[in-house]
Amino acid sequence: MDENSHLLKILSGIAISIVGFQICRKVLPWIYSNILGPQLVGSSVNLAKMGDWAVITGSTDGIGKAYARELARKGLKLVLISRSLDKLKTVAKEIGDEFGVEVRVIDVDFTAGFEIYDRIRQETAGLDVGVLVNNVGISYSHPDYFLDCYNTNPKFLRDIVSANIHSVTHMTAIFLPGMVVKRKGVVINLSSTAGVIPNPLLSVYSSTKAFVNKFSDDLQTEYKAHGILVQSVQPGFVATNMSKIRKPSVFAPSPQTYVKSALSTLGFANQTAGYLPHALLQLVIHLTEALLGEQFARNVVLKNILGTRKRALRRQEKQQ
Numbered sequence: 001m002d003e004n005s006h007l008l009k010i011l012s013g014i015a016i017s018i019v020g021f022q023i024c025r026k027v028l029p030w031i032y033s034n035i036l037g038p039q040l041v042g043s044s045v046n047l048a049k050m051g052d053w054a055v056i057t058g059s060t061d062g063i064g065k066a067y068a069r070e071l072a073r074k075g076l077k078l079v080l081i082s083r084s085l086d087k088l089k090t091v092a093k094e095i096g097d098e099f100g101v102e103v104r105v106i107d108v109d110f111t112a113g114f115e116i117y118d119r120i121r122q123e124t125a126g127l128d129v130g131v132l133v134n135n136v137g138i139s140y141s142h143p144d145y146f147l148d149c150y151n152t153n154p155k156f157l158r159d160i161v162s163a164n165i166h167s168v169t170h171m172t173a174i175f176l177p178g179m180v181v182k183r184k185g186v187v188i189n190l191s192s193t194a195g196v197i198p199n200p201l202l203s204v205y206s207s208t209k210a211f212v213n214k215f216s217d218d219l220q221t222e223y224k225a226h227g228i229l230v231q232s233v234q235p236g237f238v239a240t241n242m243s244k245i246r247k248p249s250v251f252a253p254s255p256q257t258y259v260k261s262a263l264s265t266l267g268f269a270n271q272t273a274g275y276l277p278h279a280l281l282q283l284v285i286h287l288t289e290a291l292l293g294e295q296f297a298r299n300v301v302l303k304n305i306l307g308t309r310k311r312a313l314r315r316q317e318k319q320q
């Protein structure tokens with residue numbers, strides 16, 4: 001009996017040590033990088049000191065425009081890069097007038113050929129670029145099975161890889177060399193929560209976002225010693241054209257609310273949901289995976305997304 005209780009004591013001691021170790025290793029850093037650091041201390045990264053200019057892709061709307069406004073507010077001059085020249089000119093004037101900074105625009109379609117990067121390189125030559133926000137991204141109009149998507153619009157799947165992966169790679173290749181020479185610079189890459197949780201029926205989109213996370217992580221390791229900060233930002237839903245959510249809420253904030261929060265995490269987290277409710281959502285999904293199994297979590301998400309697909313198809317039918 002005594003021996004049994006002694007063994008029980010040892011086993012409970014081991015269990016408590018393992019839980020304690022996991023709390024110290026994972027939970028405390030999570031709390032610091034998502035809550036205490038950003039909200040109580042605030043980002044120590046001075047973006048205005050990285051260089052005179054910030055370059056933002058997909059910057060006429062949504063999250064990209066919100067980044068542009070926040071960077072202009074900090075006094076950076078901007079290069080806005082998007083598809084529609086009219087929208088670019090309107091946003092450039094709006095931000096330039098409000099914050100009194102110079103704003104240049106480049107109209108390119110990131111689903112076009114690689115020659116667009118020659119044009120971007122030429123039009124930004126000689127600028128002291130300290131911040132690059134690789135924000136442009138496109139997604140499915142509604143969740144769909146891979147083969148249905150491929151058979152109806154194979155070009156779209158090529159376009160999504162061009163806009164979401166090639167843009168990040170090539171834009172980084174254009175602006176990283178200048179940052180390396182100066183030994184300072186910040187690259188912010190827009191990934192998505194879709195890239196870190198199960199995301200069936202948006203498989204190509206979520207895979208492109210998983211690429212952004214992995215690329216950012218390894219790039220950060222390569223260039224940290226050169227003074228470069230690389231951050232991968234993984235939003236959940238944000239109220240923009242892409243999400244088709246019009247009314248902001250706690251779990252789908254306005255782009256302005258989201259970006260202010262994401263910028264406060266700079267320097268605390270290199271891979272981040274960028275916004276506390278989205279970080280909690282990721283945490284719940286990861287805990288579900290750990291406690292109830294990955295397959296259980298996948299099935300829950302699949303059921304949910306199948307519901308979204310059904311509603312979207314019904315809406316489409318009504319519109320025809």
Ligand SMILES: NC(=O)c1ccc[n+]([C@@H]2O[C@H](COP(=O)([O-])OP(=O)(O)OC[C@H]3O[C@@H](n4cnc5c(N)ncnc54)[C@H](OP(=O)(O)O)[C@@H]3O)[C@@H](O)[C@H]2O)c1
Pocket residue numbers: 057058059060061062063064081082083084087088108109110111135136137138139163190191192193234235236237238239240241242243
């Ligand atoms: N909104 C969300 O819920 C959410 C969630 C997770 C991740 N994200 C990611 O956040 C990023 C921004 O998303 P968002 O919701 O802000 O998007 P959005 O509101 O749809 O805005 C997209 C921006 O990109 C530009 N753009 C679109 N296609 C382009 C192309 N082929 N070439 C050049 N520019 C193009 C648009 O400009 P024009 O209209 O002038 O072409 C616009 O300025 C994306 O990478 C997205 O994957 C968004």
